[in-house]
Amino acid sequence: MAAGGDHSALKVVASDAIDASTAGEVHVEIRAAVKRFGGTKDSGGVHALGPISFSIKRGEFFAVVGPSGCGKSTLLDLLAGLARPTEGSVVIEGVETKGAVPDGVGAVFQEDASFYWLDVFDNIAFGLRRSRLGREEIRRRVDYAIDFMGLRDFAHAFPAQLSGGMRQRMCIARTLVMEPRFILLDEPFGALDQQTRLLMGEELLRLWRETGATILLITHSLDEAAMLADRIGVMSARPGRFISIIETHWPRSRTSEIVSDPAFGRINAQIWSLLRKESIISMGRK
Amino acid sequence: MSRAGWIRCAVIAVAVAALEIACRMQLIDPFTVIPPSQMAAALADILTTRELLLEISTSLLNILIAVCCTIVAGIAIGVVLHPLHRVRRILDPFLSSYYALPLFAFYPLFIVIFGVGSIPIIIMGFLAGLAAMILSTLDGLDNVPRTLTKVARMHHMGRLSTALQLQLPAAAPYVLTGIKLAIAYGFIGVIASEFILSGRGLGFAIGFSYNNFDTRTMYGLILFVLLLVILLNLLLHAWDQRMQLRRRR
Numbered sequence: 001m002a003a004g005g006d007h008s009a010l011k012v013v014a015s016d017a018i019d020a021s022t023a024g025e026v027h028v029e030i031r032a033a034v035k036r037f038g039g040t041k042d043s044g045g046v047h048a049l050g051p052i053s054f055s056i057k058r059g060e061f062f063a064v065v066g067p068s069g070c071g072k073s074t075l076l077d078l079l080a081g082l083a084r085p086t087e088g089s090v091v092i093e094g095v096e097t098k099g100a101v102p103d104g105v106g107a108v109f110q111e112d113a114s115f116y117w118l119d120v121f122d123n124i125a126f127g128l129r130r131s132r133l134g135r136e137e138i139r140r141r142v143d144y145a146i147d148f149m150g151l152r153d154f155a156h157a158f159p160a161q162l163s164g165g166m167r168q169r170m171c172i173a174r175t176l177v178m179e180p181r182f183i184l185l186d187e188p189f190g191a192l193d194q195q196t197r198l199l200m201g202e203e204l205l206r207l208w209r210e211t212g213a214t215i216l217l218i219t220h221s222l223d224e225a226a227m228l229a230d231r232i233g234v235m236s237a238r239p240g241r242f243i244s245i246i247e248t249h250w251p252r253s254r255t256s257e258i259v260s261d262p263a264f265g266r267i268n269a270q271i272w273s274l275l276r277k278e279s280i281i282s283m284g285r286k
Numbered sequence: 287m288s289r290a291g292w293i294r295c296a297v298i299a300v301a302v303a304a305l306e307i308a309c310r311m312q313l314i315d316p317f318t319v320i321p322p323s324q325m326a327a328a329l330a331d332i333l334t335t336r337e338l339l340l341e342i343s344t345s346l347l348n349i350l351i352a353v354c355c356t357i358v359a360g361i362a363i364g365v366v367l368h369p370l371h372r373v374r375r376i377l378d379p380f381l382s383s384y385y386a387l388p389l390f391a392f393y394p395l396f397i398v399i400f401g402v403g404s405i406p407i408i409i410m411g412f413l414a415g416l417a418a419m420i421l422s423t424l425d426g427l428d429n430v431p432r433t434l435t436k437v438a439r440m441h442h443m444g445r446l447s448t449a450l451q452l453q454l455p456a457a458a459p460y461v462l463t464g465i466k467l468a469i470a471y472g473f474i475g476v477i478a479s480e481f482i483l484s485g486r487g488l489g490f491a492i493g494f495s496y497n498n499f500d501t502r503t504m505y506g507l508i509l510f511v512l513l514l515v516i517l518l519n520l521l522l523h524a525w526d527q528r529m530q531l532r533r534r535r
Binding site for chain 1: 431432433434436437439440441442443447452455456458529531532533
């Protein structure tokens with residue numbers, strides 16, 4: 001496995017301005033977004049997130065790590081259009097989302113979102129059947145997704161008969177068949193063991209390479225972020241803001257074998273050195 | 287059949303046998319209760335001679351309409367109420383107290399408003415099961431994971447399609463409990479109303495037989511209702527078990 005790029009020069013970018021290093025086409029942009037729950041715009045309520053500003057280039061793999069309760073899932077909701085920022089804006093492909101889910105965006109959530117009453121095939125086909133696609137085209141896409149995710153032997157099994165990892169693969173396949181250009185993943189492998197997480201991470205990289213989609217991954221796992229991402233946003237304790245954005249310079253062809261690369265350890269250490277203090281704050285310790 | 291099923295059948299068989307023996311030995315007044323074998327013979331006569339076919343078909347049609355209306359209205363009201371938290375908090379005590387209402391006291395009022403016939407009877411059957419259907423639907427929707435609602439929004443689904451294609455299927459076990467109760471209460475509401483004040487139907491036929499000391503026909507009809515409700519519940523139970531298999535590892 002070829003080593004990564006120039007790992008002696010890990011690039012850390014200040015987070016409170018729009019990221020100047022994103023020279024390519026910007027796919028997703030958050031501009032000074034703040035999210036408060038309850039209260040009014042000017043006072044009261046819980047200040048969950050922000051102000052936060054960053055952008056993601058088209059085809060980039062961006063990971064977000066942060067202490068518990070810092071607002072990572074809130075960030076995902078804002079980017080998916082599931083929530084509206086109290087202040088600031090979210091712009092995807094040049095269009096502000098305004099609290100509506102834009103076209104071309106897919107999400108896989110941390111919790112099990114399988115439809116237990118449908119078998120694997122019907123679960124994956126669910127979104128396609130709501131579209132105007134013909135039956136043959138639906139079958140073709142679903143069969144491709146089932147094979148891509150290694151679920152061929154379980155195409156007519158029900159979610160209860162699958163392992164946790166297989167159910168998440170099914171949920172990823174259900175998102176994949178809609179051919180989203182921007183995929184959001186919120187701790188998709190949170191409930192899995194370490195070995196399975198590494199293998200699932202490789203599958204995710206394969207998906208990313210083959211689809212060319214822009215991916216944002218929220219994870220508690222520093223290993224996962226360090227292995228998978230082109231850039232890693234490290235969040236502070238609540239209200240979450242980016243304290244740093246780390247560039248990894250991994251090649252696009254990377255696999256889980258980069259965990260043995262010395263640069264992997266340096267990236268991990270860099271993330272932890274930024275995150276440790278924030279984690280202590282979020283636990284309520286001084 | 288499962289072990290529990292065999293035990294269930296054995297318990298029923300022992301109970302029926304005990305009643306048969308008690309009646310034959312006249313430990314129970316034969317004027318009050320007839321042996322189960324005679325009840326079965328009476329039922330066979332009723333079904334083969336078709337003498338009460340009109341009464342049976344009238345009641346079954348009334349029950350079918352009442353139960354269908356209960357299910358549709360109960361689910362619809364549950365789906366509409368579910369996101370309205372403030373309205374639910376206001377209505378909760380009323381829904382919970384619903385069963386204490388003496389619904390049959392309103393039956394003569396419905397006759398005055400709608401006239402004698404099937405409509406007031408159907409209304410009674412409908413009202414008897416409505417609260418149970420609403421509460422079961424609300425319970426089911428409360429137990430639908432919030433993630434499914436997020437998935438629905440990611441698929442750009444409106445409220446109606448989210449309810450029909452995601453929330454209600456996810457809430458199916460609870461909704462099915464509501465349907466079982468709607469059927470039971472539907473039978474009670476319709477037959478009891480016919481018993482009180484009607485010139486047609488199973489309830490009327492049971493009351494007529496009772497008043498004319500025709501205990502054989504009366505018990506034959508009661509057995510018919512009992513067997514029909516058990517059969518319906520067995521079918522629903524089988525469907526429920528099939529659905530449960532999809533949830534079980």
